[in-house]
Amino acid sequence: MLYDLDVQHPANYIHDINQQIEAMVESPRVDYCTWIDALHMAMPQFAQLGVINEAPAYFKKMYSIYNHTKRAEGGPGLWNPQNGFWYRDKRFIGQNVFWSRGNGWVMAAMVKVLQALPFMDPHRAEYVSTIQAMAPSLASAQQPDGFWYVNLGNSSNYPGPETSGTSFFVYGLAWAINNGILDVDNYGPFIAKAWNAMVKVAVMPNGFLGYVQGIGAGPSEGQPVTAQSTHDYGVGAFLLAGSELLKLCDYQL
Secondary structure, three states: HHHHHOOOOOHOOOOOHHHHHHHHHHOOOOOOOEEEEEHHHHHHHHHHHHOOOHHHHHHHHHHHHHHHHOOOOOOOOOOOOOOOOOOOHHHHHHOOOEEEHHHHHHHHHHHHHHOOOOOOOOHHHHHHHHHHHHHHHHHHHHHOOOOOOOOOOOOOOOOOOOHHHHHHHOOOOOOHHHOOOOHHHHHHHHHHHHHHHHHHEEEEOOOOOOOOOOOOOOOOOOOOOOOOOOOOHHHHHHHHHHHHHOOOOOOOO
16 A cells, blocks of 8 residues: 555555544444455455554454355355355355456455464464465366456356456465465466466557456456456456566476
């Protein structure tokens, strides 16, 4: 956040969000994140502000929100432990529909939380285990062309390259390798295959990043995904992926 980048740490940068987070901490509600994208919207901010304010209550509330989304939202929760993926929201519970970018948002949320969260936090291990549980499922769902398609549960449902979910998975898996959570020998090949596919297929000669599914609420949204499809979050995810790949200097892509 800008607060961290500015060496003066101006309090006005975080005043408004501090007020919002504090109100959520004081509220008994935990059902703020009723769709998995929202975990990325909320959790990193709770973790970062908890550190800045030296406020463990922020970490506790963050876990309560995460736990509701995972285990209670819509009844059973949005996490499917049988296949290691997340339902986008309660509409999809029980269906074989697991949106790629939604799961990518969760992966990125875990990474950003772990980057900020104190090592002694009692729930840190569960956030690590979330990445570890998703990783083998992602390895199985990667397509022969190197991409992850929009529906991780059924690759024939809107098949074809999709850059935003693929980028988030490369980012999360590479970060996990760089931080000793996953093994490079097991997951390096999947990362290399995905990155090379994106560079070859999705990055156009003029630098335009294509095959980014548009804003929506599931695999059926923003179709068809084409070489002309792009969005800023796709570019951001791609840059995050590249930033972690740079640290994998000992692995031959």
